[in-house]
Amino acid sequence: xxxxNNNHNDDEVSVVPGTPEFEKMLFKLNKPVTDDNLGDxxxxxxxxxxxxxxxxxxxxxxxxxxxxFFIVSQLVEDDWVIAFSHATIENDHEITDLSEPMxxxxxxxxxxxxxxxxxxxxxxxxxxxxxxxxxxxxMVERPDGAED
Numbered sequence: 001x002x003x004x005n006n007n008h009n010d011d012e013v014s015v016v017p018g019t020p021e022f023e024k025m026l027f028k029l030n031k032p033v034t035d036d037n038l039g040d041x042x043x044x045x046x047x048x049x050x051x052x053x054x055x056x057x058x059x060x061x062x063x064x065x066x067x068x069f070f071i072v073s074q075l076v077e078d079d080w081v082i083a084f085s086h087a088t089i090e091n092d093h094e095i096t097d098l099s100e101p102m103x104x105x106x107x108x109x110x111x112x113x114x115x116x117x118x119x120x121x122x123x124x125x126x127x128x129x130x131x132x133x134x135x136x137x138x139m140v141e142r143p144d145g146a147e148d
Contacts, residue, residue: 015139017105017123018112025105027126029080029135033072040134041072041082043125048072057098060084060107060122066114071101082126082135083107103140 015021031037033056038048041058048056048070056072071083084107088097102110104126112119129135 015105015137017108017119019109021139022105023103023109024139024141025103026075026138026140027082027104027129027135028075028138029072029082030133032074032078032080040132041070041129043070043122051098057085057087057095059087061111061115061118062089063114066111068107068111069095069098071098073101084110104137 015025033041033048038056041048043058043060046058048058051057054073056070058070058072059067060070061068067087067089069085069087071085072080073083075081075083082104083101084104085101086099087095090096108119108122111122126135126137130137
């Protein structure tokens with residue numbers, strides 16, 4: 001699923017959803033998000049909405065006791081990524097706050113604990129984006145002791 005970018009098959013890293021290692025996986029987009037390609041990232045009949053300049057959000061999974069939102073933004077320089085966040089929802093539909101973003105893998109692992117079927121559906125979405133050359137999985141390393 002991921003490699004260390006030197007294109008040697010011997011160096012390929014196998015990372016399995018549901019494992020602690022998968023929480024280090026981040027989905028990097030191959031192109032910046034624009035009005036012209038926003039529809040390429042639609043999920044489950046939803047479309048990314050601009051939250052602020054250069055930051056987009058869209059529901060990925062919402063129930064009364066758990067929610068997960070796509071967060072799409074530039075992480076470093078020109079790299080656009082898809083991460084996840086939890087939302088504070090008031091009055092059944094008003095999003096009043098988003099938590100700090102978490103890696104794509106961590107969000108998928110959390111969803112997998114609540115609904116494995118929905119986590120698999122979401123994983124297929126990311127794999128479809130990768131197959132269409134819209135993005136790729138990358139492993140991120142956090143400094144020791146850093147929090148998500």
